Amino acid sequence: MKLIHRLFTICLFTASFDIFLAFKLGGTVRIAQLIMVLVCFGALAKAAQEGRIWWPRGGWWLALWCFVQVLFLPLSVDFGFSLGYLLFLLFTAAGFYAVAHLYARSCYIEPLMKAYLCSYVFVAAFGIFQLVSPILHLGDFLVVQWIVGKRWPRINGFSYEPSYFATYLIMGWIALVDLRYSKAHLTAARKWFWLTIFVGAVLFLSTSKTGWIFMAVEGVVRAVPYVIRWGRRMGTRLSAGSLIFTLPRWKLVVLSVTGSILLLAGVVALGLAVNLNILLSGTGLNHTASHSVSDRYDGFIETVQVFEEHPFLGRSLGGVSSRIAQLHGVPNDGKTYLGFPVIMDLLAASGLIGIIPFLMFIWVNSFGMFGLIRKRWPDERAKWLRALVRALFYESFMLLADQNVLRLYVWFHLSIIAAVALHLRYEDQDCNREKPLMLAV
Incomplete structure (x- = not known):
């Protein structure tokens, strides 16, 4: 199990590799996929040795789809x-x-979670390196888009483009934020506070507009309960005739004002040095080009057209892009004419009835987990599970503006949700530091 765990850890660290360690073998094959062959054989060997298979929740729905x-x-x-x-x-x-079978009752479940979180920190660290290298005249590494040619790159990490990078990194950031919020032992160390901020900063610096939107959504979601509680306290005081307000500490005021001034000064200086319309490119806002929005709209209309041809019987996943390419009178290269967005692509591929098993699979591994989470709270693994499910929600919304449901890191995330859920349900021992697992695997 130790060797298989190490192999899967490598898979997690390379899950977003689209333009590095990706090989053309009749199609793009990533290093993580090659290593997953060994992981799958390891799972088969473990099942044969134990004489049982740990079946994940929603597994039958996925098999049916x-x-x-x-x-x-x-x-x-x-x-x-x-x-x-x-x-x-x-x-x-x-x-x-x-993955669900391997970790269902394994003592490696906590190392799995640590490795998963560290994989996002690793990719974020490369993103920062990618950002500063041209500025420091160290060269450019895997950069695909520039804000200022050969001087200021857009962060894409190991992904095809910044939007793909943000779609990947959002899951790690949301999970880290939620784990810190729930005071999980896994991220209790002070370093994880700074690593969470670091991953969020890199996500922001990627300049992905979709990423910015969902970062703002998470900020609002986190702030609303505090605002409501503050409003209730103020309402109670006012109804009692008290107008006493607690003033913030002077250090907080000074830091807030100083930070706001520095941020404003930085934006103004940046605006004077660079045409900030570059950041709006592709949206059509402020008289910029609208190619990004237009391409997405055209892809949506074409995917709807394919769906309308066979609303009850789908074209299969590969058949959607093949049909769109046929409408354009060109061969399908597997990249140019993918169905858009993911949910519409799935609908055209599966039909109105065929998509039900997939939706049930996602439901069971998202909303369907909250019953288990509430039942076992505050078990450490319940906190992990909630963080992973919340991250899946954000990823699902991100994919409403993107393509391709078969992204490797999305399915790794789903598999870890399934593994943690199985472990939480069937393994009685908690995984807190104070109570390490002693189960032999």
Whole structure:
């Protein structure tokens, strides 16, 4: 199990690798996928040794959805391409089952969570390195877009572009924020406070507009309970005829004012040095080009058109992009004409009935986890599970503005949710530092 855990840790650290350690083997194959072959064999060996399989919640729904994709494969206009896509789906699903089984009652569940969080810190650290390297004349590393040519890059990490980078990093940041909020032992050390801020700062610096929106949403969600409580206290005092207000400490006032002035000065200086419209490029705002919005809108209309052709019988996952490419009269390269957004792509691929198993699978691994979380709270693993589920919510909303449901890091996240849920349900021992697990695997 120790070796398999190390292999899967490498998978987590390389899950976002789109343009590094990615190979053309009849399609893009990432290093994490190659290593997952060994992880899956490890899960099979463990199942054979123990004589049992730990089946994750929602596992039957996922199996049924995969079966639906097999049934709809003949409806694709490009059978060969869609077959390859189907095999990719089946292998991804196999990885989900493998990870859930491996960690279901393993003493490596806490190291798994630590490794998962550290993987986001690792990618964020590379993002900062990517940002400052051109400024320090150290060269550029995997940069795909620039704000100021060859001087100021947009952070894309190991991903295709900044929006993909933000779609990946948002899950780690949300999970870290929630773990800190719930006072989980896993992130109780002071270093995790700074690492959470660090990951959030890198996410902001990626200049992904979608990332900014959901960072603001999380800020509002976290602030609302405090505002409500403050309002109730003030209302109680006023109703009692008391007008006494607690003034903030002078240090907090000084720091807030100083920080606001420095931030404003930085924005003004940046605006004088650089045309900030670059940050709005692709949105159509302030007379900038609207190519990003236009491309997404066109992709949505084309995906709707494919869905309307077969509303009850889907085209299969690979069949959607194949049909869109056919509408354009060009071969499908698997990149240019993907269905958009993810939910519409799934609907066109699965049909109105075929999409139900997938939606049930997501429901069970999101809203369906809250009953278990409430039942076992404040168990440390319940805090992990809530953080992971909240991160999945944000990722799901991010994918409403993006493509491709078969992103490796999304399925790794789902598999860790399934593993933690199994461990929380069937392993009685808590995973707090004060009570380390003694289960032998």
